Amino acid sequence: xxxxxxxxxxxxxxxxxxxxxxxxxxxxxxxxxxxxxxxxxxxxxxxxxxxxxxxxxxxxxxxxxxxxx
Numbered sequence: 040x041x042x043x044x045x046x047x048x049x050x051x052x053x054x055x056x057x058x059x060x061x062x063x064x065x066x067x068x069x070x071x072x073x074x075x076x077x078x079x080x081x082x083x084x085x086x087x088x089x090x091x092x093x094x095x096x097x098x099x100x101x102x103x104x105x106x107x108x
Contacts (some may be wrong), residue, residue, distance in 0.1 A: 081105070 041060065052060065071080040088102035098106075 041057050042049050043052050043056070044050075084102060085105045088098055088105050091102065093096050
């Protein structure tokens with residue numbers, strides 16, 4: 040059984056608490072993966088905008104939104 044600390048006392052988790060802990064860990068992993076994917080997509084969009092600016096090509100609206108003046 041998994042242990043938990045409550046008011047300085049080490050106790051066993053109930054089966055419901057253990058199940059919820061597993062669900063929370065899985066949800067956290069999914070959220071972390073989504074965050075990393077979103078971050079990579081944003082960085083790619085910024086790189087695309089920079090390359091287009093250097094080449095003198097028109098930007099998409101999303102690319103233009105990444106530019107901070």
